[in-house]
Amino acid sequence: MNLRSLFAAFYSIYLTVLGVLFKPLKAKNHLTLLVSFEENAQALIRSYKAHAESLSYEVTVLYTRHAVSLEKELEGLGSFYLNEKNPLHLVKAVSILFKSKAVITDNYFLLTSVLNRRPQTTCIQVWHANGSLKKFGLEDVTNQNRPASDISRFKKVYRSFDFVTVGSDAMADVFKKSFGIREGQLLKTGVPLTDVYYEENKPQLKRKWPKKIILYAPTFRDYDMQSFRLPFTEEQLTNELNGEYMLLVKLHPAVLNQISASFESESIKNVSDMRLHDLLKAADILITDYSSVPFEFALLNKPIFFFTYDLEEYDQKRGLIDNYTSVIPGKACHDSGALLEEMTKEQFNAEEMKRFSDKWNMYSNGDSSEALLKFAETKMKKRDEAPA
Known part of the structure; x- marks a missing residue:
């Protein structure tokens, strides 16, 4: 023991x-x-x-x-x-x-x-x-x-x-x-936590950041609490995404306390101290991985992308649900290049997102x-x- x-x-x-x-x-x-x-x-x-x-x-x-x-x-x-x-x-x-x-x-x-x-x-x-x-x-x-x-x-x-x-x-x-x-x-x-997504009010955070908002909300890796990986660099936001987006990063409290170096820049902001539902309402796009955030974000019927750079490792060390890649409403992207390709290649499938939400939020x-x-x-x- x-x-x-x-x-x-x-x-x-x-x-x-x-x-x-x-x-x-x-x-x-x-x-x-x-x-x-x-x-x-x-x-x-x-x-x-x-x-x-x-x-x-x-x-x-x-x-x-x-x-x-x-x-x-x-x-x-x-x-x-x-x-x-x-x-x-x-x-x-x-x-x-x-x-x-x-x-x-x-x-x-x-x-x-x-x-x-x-x-x-x-x-x-x-x-x-x-x-x-x-x-x-x-x-x-x-x-x-x-x-x-x-x-x-x-x-x-x-x-x-x-x-x-x-x-x-x-x-x-x-x-x-x-x-x-x-x-x-x-x-x-x-x-109960889903109730707020049925309230009809305008997201106040839109006024703070006039650009389109990408919210990155990764889960924590209990086997590696000292590091995390951003989906995009400042250069990618400026060049490949034409400077149209702000990248807001919402980290798990356990990870935030372990991160010493700042990752913020002109287009990348740490919003870990802000409430999740406010951020989700304001976001135009969600990027996550194995977190439960997609289930509530799906109620808003907006695009979700999955940055799964460590899919095999995470599944081995922590464990994912069976058929993870077929359950998520989108493609599992192993690197920033694949993520950018998914974001730019096709229109948002609102019907697929609604089916996902209806399945997981049927009583909410x-x-x-x-x-x-x-x-x-x-x-x-x-x-x-x-x-x-």
Whole structure:
């Protein structure tokens, strides 16, 4: 067992002890959001504030360092910044979870494992993506190099999910394999983070950059966090693309913290601190790779290109879904030359993009946040009506 697995094992034991100590706590009409990505939480918070009068419960937000940008929207709500490595923070977090009749979370948190065998609390996983091009959970190819104790711990967390929200039948199949869940656990309310794409408003960022916008939003490589590759150079933007485009780069926070050298220039800007949905609405073109961003960008029916310079390596080390190249709405381009050729050779196929979006966003119709909050209300009322 390596040092990381050993630490996780002790972490899990500590949580188990806290679960025993706090077991007598009574769950109240309270919903807790356990958040590490801002998008779903932002949608749910806005919907809660809009419909609070018709809901019988209060909301508390537990958020990690990756979601600190939510702080400005937490006015009127209970909230707690959670440092998962702080033992006292974990005490507070378990107490909050146990006092809640419903918990909505957006990621793999070992913390939710304390909710196993706690029927008075419903745990709902919304996940941080409405589609997936890479394997995760029980399907993750790196699991073959992990000790059995790690896999057992993963399954313990997945067992804490009473329900998992899905935006499509395609993603439902992915979750069944990745989390080992059953059909009855799938909540077909759509994905909250997609609601914003149904709002009719003009992208404000267009005013900041008058040129056409290419947004580059790559996934992170956990086996190589110190580097990344841009799809185009300044020279290519100026010459091959005639100076018509700005290249905006949205990096994963884990990668951004590892990059020391600046890659910005007159036509290339680092926009990693800006909200994704604002950038996607403003973008004329998306370039990505194995990220889940295409699934929500497809709702806007604009061109997507795939810069997959390390396709074979990524598939081997991290794992892609079966038939990746036939699933994506476009061609996998191994270098900048192929990418430029794809961008300039033919017209955008809007029908192909719509088919892709309809497949992966079939249940996401603009009211997913409200539907999920109402579902939580229904579950709480059933708990109240159940015989003691």
